[in-house]
Amino acid sequence: MSHHLLVVDDEPKLCDLLVSALTQNGVQVSSAGNGLQALAILELENIDLIISDWRMPGMDGPQLLAEVKARYPLVPMIVMTAYSTVKNAVQSMRNGAYDYIAKPFDIDELDITVNKALAWRDILRDNARLRAELEEHHQFDSLVGESPAFRRVLQAIDSVRDSTATVLITGESGTGKEMVARAIHKHGGRADKPFVAVNCAAIPEGLLESEMFGHRKGAFTGAVADRVGRFAQADGGTLFLDEIGDMPLALQAKILRALQERVIEPVGDPRERKVDVRVIAATHKSLLDAVAAKEFREDLYYRLNVFPIPLPALRERNEDIPALARHFAVTLAAAAGKRINGFSAQAVQAMVAYGWPGNIRELQNCVERATIVATGKQIEEQDLPAYLFHSPVEPRENQTLPGPAVPEDLDATLADNEKNYILAALHQTHGVQAAAAQLLGISERSLWYRLKKLDIHVDKIAR
Ligand SMILES: Nc1ncnc2c1ncn2[C@@H]1O[C@H](COP(=O)(O)OP(=O)(O)OP(=O)(O)O)[C@@H](O)[C@H]1O
Ligand SMILES: [Mg+2]
Numbered sequence: 036m037s038h039h040l041l042v043v044d045d046e047p048k049l050c051d052l053l054v055s056a057l058t059q060n061g062v063q064v065s066s067a068g069n070g071l072q073a074l075a076i077l078e079l080e081n082i083d084l085i086i087s088d089w090r091m092p093g094m095d096g097p098q099l100l101a102e103v104k105a106r107y108p109l110v111p112m113i114v115m116t117a118y119s120t121v122k123n124a125v126q127s128m129r130n131g132a133y134d135y136i137a138k139p140f141d142i143d144e145l146d147i148t149v150n151k152a153l154a155w156r157d158i159l160r161d162n163a164r165l166r167a168e169l170e171e172h173h174q175f176d177s178l179v180g181e182s183p184a185f186r187r188v189l190q191a192i193d194s195v196r197d198s199t200a201t202v203l204i205t206g207e208s209g210t211g212k213e214m215v216a217r218a219i220h221k222h223g224g225r226a227d228k229p230f231v232a233v234n235c236a237a238i239p240e241g242l243l244e245s246e247m248f249g250h251r252k253g254a255f256t257g258a259v260a261d262r263v264g265r266f267a268q269a270d271g272g273t274l275f276l277d278e279i280g281d282m283p284l285a286l287q288a289k290i291l292r293a294l295q296e297r298v299i300e301p302v303g304d305p306r307e308r309k310v311d312v313r314v315i316a317a318t319h320k321s322l323l324d325a326v327a328a329k330e331f332r333e334d335l336y337y338r339l340n341v342f343p344i345p346l347p348a349l350r351e352r353n354e355d356i357p358a359l360a361r362h363f364a365v366t367l368a369a370a371a372g373k374r375i376n377g378f379s380a381q382a383v384q385a386m387v388a389y390g391w392p393g394n395i396r397e398l399q400n401c402v403e404r405a406t407i408v409a410t411g412k413q414i415e416e417q418d419l420p421a422y423l424f425h426s427p428v429e430p431r432e433n434q435t436l437p438g439p440a441v442p443e444d445l446d447a448t449l450a451d452n453e454k455n456y457i458l459a460a461l462h463q464t465h466g467v468q469a470a471a472a473q474l475l476g477i478s479e480r481s482l483w484y485r486l487k488k489l490d491i492h493v494d495k496i497a498r
Contacts, residue, residue, distance in 0.1 A: 038153050039080055042066045043073045043087035043099065044115070053086065056142045057149065070094025074102060077110070083156050084133075084149065085112040089123050096127065104131045109159045111152045115140075178211070178218055179362045182352040188215065191344045196223040201294065203279075203339045204317040206346030209396030212317040213277060215344060220273040225313060228272030233265050236281035243286055245302045248293075254303020266299045266310050274312045279339065280320035280331065291335045314339075349391040349398060354463055356387050359395060363402040364414060375406055380473050381416040387463065387474065389423045454489045457482070466493050 042053045042064060050066040058064045065080065067073040071094045073085065085103060089096035096114055103112055111133035116124045124135035133152050136145055178189065195202055196219050204212045213232070220230045238246050245254070249264030266274060276282070282290065293299050294314060298307040316339045325331035349356065361377060368375035378386075382405075391397050405418040442448035456475065464470035472482040486493065 037061045037063070038083040038156075040064045040149070041073060041076055041080075041082045041085045043068075043070065043085060043091070043096075045069055045088060045091040049088075053145075056145075070096070070099035070102070073099055074106075077103070077107060082107070082110055084152050085110060086145075086149070087112060087114060089114055089116045089127065096123075097130065100127060100130055100132055109156070109163060111156055111159075113148055113152055178214065179359050180352065180355040181358065182347075182354040184347040184352040185355055188344060188346060191342075192219055192222070195219060195342050195344075198342075199313045201313075201339055201341045202315045202344060203322075203342070204315065204344045204346060205322075206317075206319065207348050207392075207394055208319045209394035210346040210348060211395050212319075212346060213275070215346065216273075216275045216277075216315045216317060219315060220275075220313075223273075223313075225272045229269055230273045230275065231265050231269035232275040232277055234277045236278035240283050240286075243283065244289065247286070248289070248299045248301050249304075250302035251304040254301075258303065262301075264299065264301060266293060266312055267308065269312045270310050272312065274314050276314060276316040278318055279316040280318035280322055280325055282331075284330065284332070287332045287335050291332065291338055294335075294338050349394040353387050353391075354465075356391075356398065357383050359398055360386055360402050363399050364406055367399075367403050368406045371406060373406060373409075374412060375409060375414060376412050378414045379416060381476075382414050382419055384474050384476065385416055385419055385423050450489060453485065454491065457485060457489065457491060461491075461493060468493060 038061065040057055040062060042050055042057070043066070044050050044053070045068055047068070050068070054064045054066050065076055065082075067076055069091045070087075073087065074094070076082065077085075085099075087096050087099055094102075100112055100114070103110060112131075114124060114127040114132045114135040115138055116127075116135060117138045121137065124137070127135055133155065134148050136148055178185075178192075180186075180189075192215060202216075202219060204215055206212050216232075217230060220226065233247065235243065245258070245262060245264065247264050247266055249262050249267055250258050252258055252261050276290075289300075293310070297310060297312075299310050300307050322331050322336050322340075326333045326336050349359075357378075360383070364375050364378070386398070386401075393400075401420055401423070402414075404420060405414045409415070409418045457471070460471040460474045461468070464474060468482055468486075469479055472479045475482065477485075485491075
Protein backbone atom coordinates (compact mmCIF):
# COMPACT_ATOMS: atom_id res chain seq x y z
CA MET A 36 0.00 0.00 0.00
CA SER A 37 1.46 3.38 -0.86
CA HIS A 38 1.70 5.96 1.90
CA HIS A 39 1.99 9.70 2.08
CA LEU A 40 3.88 11.22 5.03
CA LEU A 41 3.93 14.80 6.21
CA VAL A 42 6.98 16.20 8.00
CA VAL A 43 6.46 19.41 10.02
CA ASP A 44 9.46 21.38 11.32
CA ASP A 45 10.45 25.04 11.36
CA GLU A 46 14.02 24.04 10.54
CA PRO A 47 14.12 23.78 6.69
CA LYS A 48 17.34 21.78 6.77
CA LEU A 49 15.87 19.10 9.02
CA CYS A 50 12.75 19.00 6.83
CA ASP A 51 14.84 18.40 3.70
CA LEU A 52 16.89 15.77 5.42
CA LEU A 53 13.80 13.88 6.59
CA VAL A 54 12.13 14.13 3.20
CA SER A 55 15.08 12.59 1.43
CA ALA A 56 15.67 9.98 4.13
CA LEU A 57 12.06 8.80 4.30
CA THR A 58 11.20 8.97 0.61
CA GLN A 59 11.41 5.52 -0.90
CA ASN A 60 9.44 3.12 -3.01
CA GLY A 61 5.79 3.48 -2.19
CA VAL A 62 6.31 6.34 0.26
CA GLN A 63 5.80 9.97 -0.66
CA VAL A 64 6.85 12.73 1.74
CA SER A 65 5.62 16.34 1.96
CA SER A 66 6.86 18.98 4.37
CA ALA A 67 5.49 22.02 6.20
CA GLY A 68 7.20 24.74 8.27
CA ASN A 69 4.53 25.03 10.96
CA GLY A 70 1.15 23.74 12.10
CA LEU A 71 -0.94 26.00 9.90
CA GLN A 72 0.89 24.95 6.75
CA ALA A 73 0.51 21.36 7.86
CA LEU A 74 -3.26 21.76 8.18
CA ALA A 75 -3.42 23.29 4.70
CA ILE A 76 -1.64 20.21 3.29
CA LEU A 77 -3.84 17.83 5.29
CA GLU A 78 -6.82 19.54 3.73
CA LEU A 79 -5.60 18.81 0.21
CA GLU A 80 -3.73 15.54 0.46
CA ASN A 81 -4.53 12.12 1.77
CA ILE A 82 -1.91 12.04 4.52
CA ASP A 83 -1.25 8.75 6.34
CA LEU A 84 1.20 9.88 9.03
CA ILE A 85 2.45 13.17 10.50
CA ILE A 86 5.94 13.58 11.98
CA SER A 87 6.01 16.90 13.75
CA ASP A 88 8.31 19.08 15.80
CA TRP A 89 6.93 20.19 19.18
CA ARG A 90 8.17 23.79 19.40
CA MET A 91 7.46 25.86 16.32
CA PRO A 92 6.53 29.48 15.71
CA GLY A 93 2.91 30.07 14.77
CA MET A 94 0.86 26.98 15.37
CA ASP A 95 3.03 24.66 17.49
CA GLY A 96 3.04 20.89 17.98
CA PRO A 97 0.44 20.67 20.79
CA GLN A 98 -1.99 22.85 18.87
CA LEU A 99 -1.46 20.88 15.68
CA LEU A 100 -1.99 17.62 17.58
CA ALA A 101 -5.31 18.88 18.98
CA GLU A 102 -6.49 19.90 15.49
CA VAL A 103 -5.42 16.59 13.96
CA LYS A 104 -7.20 14.62 16.70
CA ALA A 105 -10.38 16.58 16.08
CA ARG A 106 -10.34 16.64 12.28
CA TYR A 107 -8.37 13.56 11.22
CA PRO A 108 -8.69 11.10 14.08
CA LEU A 109 -7.40 8.21 11.92
CA VAL A 110 -4.08 9.92 11.10
CA PRO A 111 -1.35 9.05 13.64
CA MET A 112 1.19 11.68 14.64
CA ILE A 113 4.77 11.14 15.80
CA VAL A 114 6.25 13.96 17.87
CA MET A 115 9.92 14.99 17.74
CA THR A 116 11.28 16.67 20.86
CA ALA A 117 14.63 17.63 22.32
CA TYR A 118 16.01 15.61 25.23
CA SER A 119 15.39 18.45 27.60
CA THR A 120 11.69 18.40 26.91
CA VAL A 121 10.83 14.75 27.39
CA LYS A 122 8.13 16.00 29.73
CA ASN A 123 6.43 17.52 26.68
CA ALA A 124 6.70 14.21 24.94
CA VAL A 125 4.88 12.47 27.75
CA GLN A 126 2.19 15.10 27.62
CA SER A 127 1.87 14.69 23.85
CA MET A 128 1.34 10.95 24.29
CA ARG A 129 -1.41 11.70 26.78
CA ASN A 130 -3.01 13.99 24.26
CA GLY A 131 -3.10 11.25 21.68
CA ALA A 132 0.20 11.34 19.78
CA TYR A 133 1.06 7.92 18.37
CA ASP A 134 4.66 8.02 19.64
CA TYR A 135 7.54 10.39 20.23
CA ILE A 136 11.16 10.41 19.25
CA ALA A 137 13.86 12.38 21.06
CA LYS A 138 16.16 14.67 19.12
CA PRO A 139 18.83 14.03 18.04
CA PHE A 140 17.89 10.65 16.61
CA ASP A 141 19.35 8.47 13.93
CA ILE A 142 17.33 7.67 10.88
CA ASP A 143 17.06 3.91 11.55
CA GLU A 144 15.41 4.67 14.85
CA LEU A 145 12.91 6.92 13.13
CA ASP A 146 12.33 4.31 10.42
CA ILE A 147 11.21 1.72 12.95
CA THR A 148 8.76 4.12 14.58
CA VAL A 149 7.44 5.25 11.19
CA ASN A 150 6.84 1.68 10.02
CA LYS A 151 4.98 0.79 13.17
CA ALA A 152 2.82 3.89 12.85
CA LEU A 153 2.03 3.11 9.21
CA ALA A 154 0.99 -0.45 10.09
CA TRP A 155 -1.29 1.03 12.73
CA ARG A 156 -2.68 3.49 10.22
CA ASP A 157 -3.47 0.60 7.84
CA ILE A 158 -5.36 -1.23 10.56
CA LEU A 159 -7.39 1.88 11.41
CA ARG A 160 -8.17 2.44 7.76
CA ASP A 161 -9.24 -1.18 7.18
CA ASN A 162 -11.44 -0.98 10.23
CA ALA A 163 -13.12 2.18 9.02
CA ARG A 164 -13.70 0.60 5.62
CA LEU A 165 -15.15 -2.60 7.09
CA ARG A 166 -17.40 -0.53 9.28
CA ALA A 167 -18.67 1.47 6.31
CA GLU A 168 -19.32 -1.76 4.43
CA LEU A 169 -21.24 -3.16 7.37
CA GLU A 170 -23.33 -0.01 7.57
CA GLU A 171 -24.09 -0.31 3.89
CA HIS A 172 -24.98 -3.94 4.36
CA HIS A 173 -27.35 -3.02 7.15
CA GLN A 174 -29.19 -0.65 4.88
CA PHE A 175 -30.42 -3.78 3.13
CA ASP A 176 -32.15 -4.59 6.35
CA SER A 177 -34.54 -1.71 5.94
CA LEU A 178 -37.71 -2.45 7.83
CA VAL A 179 -40.40 -3.50 5.38
CA GLY A 180 -44.09 -3.27 6.23
CA GLU A 181 -47.01 -0.88 6.08
CA SER A 182 -49.76 -2.73 7.92
CA PRO A 183 -51.38 -0.87 10.81
CA ALA A 184 -49.85 -3.37 13.25
CA PHE A 185 -46.36 -2.73 11.89
CA ARG A 186 -46.87 0.99 11.61
CA ARG A 187 -47.41 1.05 15.36
CA VAL A 188 -44.00 -0.58 15.72
CA LEU A 189 -42.37 2.01 13.46
CA GLN A 190 -43.97 4.82 15.47
CA ALA A 191 -42.70 3.28 18.69
CA ILE A 192 -39.16 3.10 17.26
CA ASP A 193 -39.41 6.70 16.20
CA SER A 194 -40.56 7.98 19.54
CA VAL A 195 -37.98 6.12 21.63
CA ARG A 196 -34.87 6.25 19.45
CA ASP A 197 -33.53 9.59 20.69
CA SER A 198 -34.00 8.88 24.38
CA THR A 199 -31.91 6.58 26.55
CA ALA A 200 -34.97 4.81 27.96
CA THR A 201 -34.69 1.06 28.38
CA VAL A 202 -36.69 -0.76 25.71
CA LEU A 203 -38.22 -4.21 26.00
CA ILE A 204 -39.00 -5.86 22.67
CA THR A 205 -41.25 -8.89 22.81
CA GLY A 206 -42.47 -11.14 20.05
CA GLU A 207 -42.45 -14.67 18.75
CA SER A 208 -39.29 -16.06 17.28
CA GLY A 209 -38.43 -14.55 13.91
CA THR A 210 -40.63 -11.46 14.24
CA GLY A 211 -37.71 -9.05 13.86
CA LYS A 212 -36.73 -8.29 17.45
CA GLU A 213 -33.04 -7.91 16.73
CA MET A 214 -33.72 -5.87 13.64
CA VAL A 215 -35.88 -3.44 15.60
CA ALA A 216 -33.19 -3.15 18.28
CA ARG A 217 -30.60 -2.30 15.62
CA ALA A 218 -32.94 0.22 14.04
CA ILE A 219 -33.41 2.03 17.36
CA HIS A 220 -29.64 2.22 17.78
CA LYS A 221 -28.92 3.20 14.20
CA HIS A 222 -31.41 6.03 14.14
CA GLY A 223 -30.71 7.29 17.65
CA GLY A 224 -28.15 9.65 19.15
CA ARG A 225 -25.68 6.82 19.82
CA ALA A 226 -25.42 5.62 16.23
CA ASP A 227 -21.68 6.28 15.99
CA LYS A 228 -21.00 4.33 19.19
CA PRO A 229 -20.97 0.53 19.48
CA PHE A 230 -24.02 -1.70 19.33
CA VAL A 231 -23.15 -4.78 21.37
CA ALA A 232 -25.45 -7.80 21.26
CA VAL A 233 -25.42 -10.56 23.87
CA ASN A 234 -27.53 -13.66 23.48
CA CYS A 235 -28.22 -14.57 27.10
CA ALA A 236 -29.49 -18.00 26.07
CA ALA A 237 -26.36 -18.95 24.14
CA ILE A 238 -23.70 -18.34 26.80
CA PRO A 239 -23.09 -21.03 29.43
CA GLU A 240 -24.36 -19.91 32.82
CA GLY A 241 -20.93 -20.13 34.44
CA LEU A 242 -19.40 -17.72 31.93
CA LEU A 243 -22.20 -15.23 31.70
CA GLU A 244 -21.11 -12.96 34.55
CA SER A 245 -17.60 -12.52 33.21
CA GLU A 246 -19.01 -12.13 29.70
CA MET A 247 -21.27 -9.30 30.88
CA PHE A 248 -19.02 -7.52 33.37
CA GLY A 249 -15.51 -8.65 32.44
CA HIS A 250 -12.92 -10.13 34.77
CA ARG A 251 -9.45 -9.56 36.17
CA LYS A 252 -6.62 -11.84 35.22
CA GLY A 253 -6.55 -14.74 37.71
CA ALA A 254 -10.09 -14.13 38.98
CA PHE A 255 -10.83 -17.81 38.32
CA THR A 256 -9.18 -20.79 36.65
CA GLY A 257 -8.87 -20.00 32.97
CA ALA A 258 -8.88 -16.22 33.43
CA VAL A 259 -5.43 -15.86 31.91
CA ALA A 260 -5.79 -12.19 31.05
CA ASP A 261 -8.01 -9.24 31.91
CA ARG A 262 -11.21 -9.28 29.97
CA VAL A 263 -13.47 -6.39 29.05
CA GLY A 264 -17.13 -7.28 29.52
CA ARG A 265 -19.98 -6.48 27.18
CA PHE A 266 -21.26 -3.64 29.35
CA ALA A 267 -17.89 -1.90 29.09
CA GLN A 268 -17.65 -2.64 25.35
CA ALA A 269 -20.97 -0.94 24.85
CA ASP A 270 -19.95 2.14 26.86
CA GLY A 271 -21.47 5.20 25.23
CA GLY A 272 -23.55 2.99 22.94
CA THR A 273 -26.27 0.37 23.13
CA LEU A 274 -26.26 -3.04 24.81
CA PHE A 275 -28.75 -5.49 23.31
CA LEU A 276 -29.68 -8.22 25.80
CA ASP A 277 -31.28 -10.82 23.58
CA GLU A 278 -33.36 -13.63 25.14
CA ILE A 279 -33.30 -11.86 28.50
CA GLY A 280 -35.93 -14.36 29.70
CA ASP A 281 -33.14 -16.96 29.79
CA MET A 282 -30.92 -14.93 32.11
CA PRO A 283 -30.18 -17.03 35.22
CA LEU A 284 -31.74 -15.68 38.42
CA ALA A 285 -28.38 -15.24 40.13
CA LEU A 286 -27.21 -12.83 37.46
CA GLN A 287 -30.48 -10.92 37.28
CA ALA A 288 -29.65 -9.09 40.53
CA LYS A 289 -26.34 -7.90 39.08
CA ILE A 290 -27.94 -6.78 35.85
CA LEU A 291 -30.55 -4.89 37.85
CA ARG A 292 -27.83 -3.10 39.78
CA ALA A 293 -25.98 -2.20 36.59
CA LEU A 294 -29.19 -0.76 35.17
CA GLN A 295 -30.12 1.13 38.29
CA GLU A 296 -26.78 2.52 39.36
CA ARG A 297 -24.97 2.50 36.04
CA VAL A 298 -21.92 0.83 37.59
CA ILE A 299 -20.38 -2.56 36.95
CA GLU A 300 -18.00 -4.71 38.94
CA PRO A 301 -15.70 -7.00 36.94
CA VAL A 302 -15.26 -10.51 38.38
CA GLY A 303 -12.31 -10.53 40.79
CA ASP A 304 -12.03 -6.77 40.89
CA PRO A 305 -13.60 -4.95 43.81
CA ARG A 306 -13.42 -1.57 42.08
CA GLU A 307 -16.61 -0.41 40.43
CA ARG A 308 -16.64 1.18 36.98
CA LYS A 309 -19.12 3.68 35.73
CA VAL A 310 -20.74 2.78 32.44
CA ASP A 311 -23.06 4.71 30.20
CA VAL A 312 -25.10 2.23 28.20
CA ARG A 313 -28.53 2.25 26.71
CA VAL A 314 -30.12 -1.15 27.22
CA ILE A 315 -32.50 -2.79 24.80
CA ALA A 316 -33.76 -6.20 25.90
CA ALA A 317 -35.69 -8.76 23.88
CA THR A 318 -37.47 -12.00 24.61
CA HIS A 319 -39.83 -14.42 22.95
CA LYS A 320 -41.02 -15.61 26.36
CA SER A 321 -43.67 -14.01 28.51
CA LEU A 322 -41.68 -12.33 31.26
CA LEU A 323 -44.83 -11.93 33.34
CA ASP A 324 -45.30 -15.71 33.29
CA ALA A 325 -41.66 -16.09 34.24
CA VAL A 326 -42.18 -13.63 37.11
CA ALA A 327 -45.21 -15.63 38.28
CA ALA A 328 -43.12 -18.81 38.12
CA LYS A 329 -40.39 -17.06 40.18
CA GLU A 330 -37.90 -17.51 37.35
CA PHE A 331 -37.60 -13.82 36.67
CA ARG A 332 -37.19 -11.01 39.20
CA GLU A 333 -40.17 -8.74 39.30
CA ASP A 334 -38.06 -5.64 40.00
CA LEU A 335 -35.91 -6.36 36.95
CA TYR A 336 -39.02 -6.86 34.86
CA TYR A 337 -40.27 -3.37 35.77
CA ARG A 338 -36.82 -1.90 35.17
CA LEU A 339 -36.77 -3.34 31.67
CA ASN A 340 -40.36 -2.71 30.77
CA VAL A 341 -40.00 1.08 30.71
CA PHE A 342 -40.83 1.23 27.02
CA PRO A 343 -42.33 -2.02 25.74
CA ILE A 344 -42.49 -2.72 22.00
CA PRO A 345 -44.56 -5.83 21.27
CA LEU A 346 -43.96 -7.16 17.75
CA PRO A 347 -46.89 -8.67 15.90
CA ALA A 348 -46.65 -12.20 14.55
CA LEU A 349 -46.49 -12.31 10.77
CA ARG A 350 -49.97 -13.87 10.57
CA GLU A 351 -51.28 -10.76 12.36
CA ARG A 352 -49.90 -8.58 9.61
CA ASN A 353 -50.30 -10.76 6.57
CA GLU A 354 -51.00 -7.70 4.43
CA ASP A 355 -47.23 -7.21 4.63
CA ILE A 356 -46.40 -10.66 3.25
CA PRO A 357 -46.36 -9.70 -0.45
CA ALA A 358 -44.03 -6.72 0.15
CA LEU A 359 -41.75 -8.69 2.47
CA ALA A 360 -41.58 -11.62 0.07
CA ARG A 361 -40.75 -9.29 -2.79
CA HIS A 362 -38.07 -7.55 -0.75
CA PHE A 363 -36.42 -10.88 0.07
CA ALA A 364 -36.77 -12.20 -3.48
CA VAL A 365 -35.14 -9.15 -5.01
CA THR A 366 -32.26 -8.87 -2.52
CA LEU A 367 -31.57 -12.60 -2.20
CA ALA A 368 -31.76 -13.21 -5.93
CA ALA A 369 -29.39 -10.32 -6.57
CA ALA A 370 -26.97 -11.79 -4.03
CA ALA A 371 -27.17 -15.14 -5.85
CA GLY A 372 -26.62 -13.45 -9.22
CA LYS A 373 -30.16 -14.16 -10.43
CA ARG A 374 -32.85 -11.86 -11.69
CA ILE A 375 -36.24 -12.40 -10.14
CA ASN A 376 -38.83 -9.71 -10.42
CA GLY A 377 -41.75 -11.10 -8.47
CA PHE A 378 -44.23 -13.86 -7.79
CA SER A 379 -47.15 -15.34 -9.64
CA ALA A 380 -50.58 -14.50 -8.20
CA GLN A 381 -51.00 -18.10 -7.01
CA ALA A 382 -47.66 -18.03 -5.24
CA VAL A 383 -48.62 -14.82 -3.43
CA GLN A 384 -51.97 -16.30 -2.52
CA ALA A 385 -50.35 -19.39 -1.04
CA MET A 386 -47.93 -17.33 1.03
CA VAL A 387 -50.65 -15.01 2.33
CA ALA A 388 -52.81 -17.97 3.32
CA TYR A 389 -50.07 -19.78 5.22
CA GLY A 390 -49.71 -19.29 9.01
CA TRP A 391 -45.89 -18.73 9.27
CA PRO A 392 -45.20 -20.06 12.76
CA GLY A 393 -41.55 -19.06 12.26
CA ASN A 394 -42.62 -15.58 11.17
CA ILE A 395 -40.41 -13.36 9.01
CA ARG A 396 -37.39 -15.59 9.35
CA GLU A 397 -39.40 -18.53 7.99
CA LEU A 398 -40.70 -16.42 5.13
CA GLN A 399 -37.17 -15.30 4.35
CA ASN A 400 -35.90 -18.90 4.28
CA CYS A 401 -38.80 -19.97 2.13
CA VAL A 402 -38.19 -17.19 -0.40
CA GLU A 403 -34.47 -17.89 -0.41
CA ARG A 404 -35.13 -21.50 -1.31
CA ALA A 405 -37.64 -20.45 -3.96
CA THR A 406 -35.18 -18.06 -5.62
CA ILE A 407 -32.75 -20.97 -5.91
CA VAL A 408 -35.19 -23.42 -7.47
CA ALA A 409 -37.05 -20.92 -9.68
CA THR A 410 -36.20 -21.29 -13.33
CA GLY A 411 -38.02 -18.25 -14.67
CA LYS A 412 -38.05 -14.56 -13.78
CA GLN A 413 -41.04 -15.13 -11.55
CA ILE A 414 -41.43 -17.36 -8.54
CA GLU A 415 -44.28 -19.79 -9.22
CA GLU A 416 -46.40 -21.82 -6.87
CA GLN A 417 -44.37 -24.96 -7.57
CA ASP A 418 -41.16 -23.18 -6.50
CA LEU A 419 -42.52 -22.84 -2.98
CA PRO A 420 -42.03 -25.61 -0.42
CA ALA A 421 -44.82 -28.18 -0.35
CA TYR A 422 -45.59 -27.68 3.33
CA LEU A 423 -47.16 -24.33 2.52
CA PHE A 424 -50.00 -26.17 0.92
CA HIS A 425 -50.61 -28.71 3.64
CA SER A 426 -52.56 -28.17 6.79
CA PRO A 427 -50.14 -27.27 9.57
CA VAL A 428 -51.29 -30.28 11.60
CA GLU A 429 -49.57 -33.34 10.24
CA PRO A 430 -51.55 -36.51 11.02
CA ARG A 431 -49.43 -38.83 13.09
CA GLU A 432 -49.00 -42.44 12.11
CA ASN A 433 -51.50 -44.95 13.49
CA GLN A 434 -53.74 -42.17 14.62
CA THR A 435 -57.07 -41.49 12.98
CA LEU A 436 -57.98 -37.88 13.14
CA PRO A 437 -61.51 -37.16 14.24
CA GLY A 438 -63.54 -35.88 11.30
CA PRO A 439 -65.08 -32.42 11.42
CA ALA A 440 -68.07 -31.92 13.69
CA VAL A 441 -71.34 -32.38 11.82
CA PRO A 442 -73.16 -29.05 11.53
CA GLU A 443 -76.78 -28.69 12.52
CA ASP A 444 -77.52 -26.67 9.42
CA LEU A 445 -75.14 -27.34 6.56
CA ASP A 446 -76.28 -24.47 4.33
CA ALA A 447 -76.06 -21.86 7.07
CA THR A 448 -72.62 -23.11 8.17
CA LEU A 449 -71.29 -23.10 4.61
CA ALA A 450 -72.66 -19.59 4.06
CA ASP A 451 -71.03 -18.43 7.28
CA ASN A 452 -67.68 -19.88 6.24
CA GLU A 453 -67.98 -18.41 2.78
CA LYS A 454 -68.77 -15.00 4.23
CA ASN A 455 -65.82 -15.14 6.62
CA TYR A 456 -63.36 -16.05 3.88
CA ILE A 457 -64.65 -13.30 1.61
CA LEU A 458 -64.49 -10.71 4.39
CA ALA A 459 -60.94 -11.77 5.23
CA ALA A 460 -59.91 -11.40 1.59
CA LEU A 461 -61.56 -7.99 1.32
CA HIS A 462 -59.84 -6.80 4.48
CA GLN A 463 -56.50 -7.93 3.18
CA THR A 464 -56.98 -6.11 -0.09
CA HIS A 465 -58.42 -3.04 1.61
CA GLY A 466 -61.73 -3.61 -0.12
CA VAL A 467 -60.33 -3.92 -3.65
CA GLN A 468 -62.66 -6.51 -5.17
CA ALA A 469 -60.53 -7.53 -8.12
CA ALA A 470 -57.63 -8.30 -5.82
CA ALA A 471 -59.86 -10.11 -3.34
CA ALA A 472 -61.27 -12.28 -6.13
CA GLN A 473 -57.74 -13.13 -7.21
CA LEU A 474 -56.78 -13.98 -3.66
CA LEU A 475 -59.78 -16.29 -3.40
CA GLY A 476 -59.12 -17.90 -6.76
CA ILE A 477 -62.53 -16.98 -8.17
CA SER A 478 -63.61 -14.61 -10.93
CA GLU A 479 -64.66 -11.05 -10.14
CA ARG A 480 -68.08 -11.90 -11.44
CA SER A 481 -68.36 -14.82 -9.06
CA LEU A 482 -67.26 -12.61 -6.16
CA TRP A 483 -69.84 -9.97 -7.08
CA TYR A 484 -72.54 -12.62 -7.15
CA ARG A 485 -71.54 -13.93 -3.72
CA LEU A 486 -71.40 -10.43 -2.21
CA LYS A 487 -75.02 -9.93 -3.23
CA LYS A 488 -76.06 -13.37 -2.03
CA LEU A 489 -74.36 -12.97 1.36
CA ASP A 490 -75.37 -9.32 1.76
CA ILE A 491 -71.81 -8.01 2.14
CA HIS A 492 -71.34 -4.25 1.72
CA VAL A 493 -67.83 -3.58 0.54
CA ASP A 494 -67.92 0.14 1.31
CA LYS A 495 -68.30 -0.64 5.00
CA ILE A 496 -65.02 -2.55 5.06
CA ALA A 497 -62.21 -0.61 6.70
CA ARG A 498 -59.71 0.62 4.20
N1 LIG B 1 -39.64 -5.55 8.94
C1 LIG B 1 -38.71 -6.31 8.35
N2 LIG B 1 -38.37 -6.07 7.08
C2 LIG B 1 -37.45 -6.83 6.47
N3 LIG B 1 -36.82 -7.87 7.04
C3 LIG B 1 -37.10 -8.16 8.30
C4 LIG B 1 -38.05 -7.39 9.04
N4 LIG B 1 -38.14 -7.90 10.28
C5 LIG B 1 -37.28 -8.94 10.32
N5 LIG B 1 -36.65 -9.10 9.14
C6 LIG B 1 -35.69 -10.16 8.83
O1 LIG B 1 -36.19 -11.37 9.38
C7 LIG B 1 -35.18 -12.13 10.02
C8 LIG B 1 -35.52 -12.34 11.47
O2 LIG B 1 -35.39 -11.12 12.18
P1 LIG B 1 -34.70 -11.03 13.60
O3 LIG B 1 -33.49 -11.88 13.68
O4 LIG B 1 -34.58 -9.60 13.94
O5 LIG B 1 -35.89 -11.71 14.48
P2 LIG B 1 -35.90 -12.15 15.99
O6 LIG B 1 -37.25 -11.81 16.49
O7 LIG B 1 -34.73 -11.59 16.70
O8 LIG B 1 -35.80 -13.70 15.83
P3 LIG B 1 -35.34 -14.83 16.90
O9 LIG B 1 -36.39 -14.85 17.94
O10 LIG B 1 -35.31 -16.05 16.05
O11 LIG B 1 -34.02 -14.40 17.42
C9 LIG B 1 -33.91 -11.37 9.83
O12 LIG B 1 -33.21 -11.92 8.74
C10 LIG B 1 -34.34 -9.95 9.50
O13 LIG B 1 -33.42 -9.34 8.65
MG1 LIG C 1 -33.17 -12.65 17.72
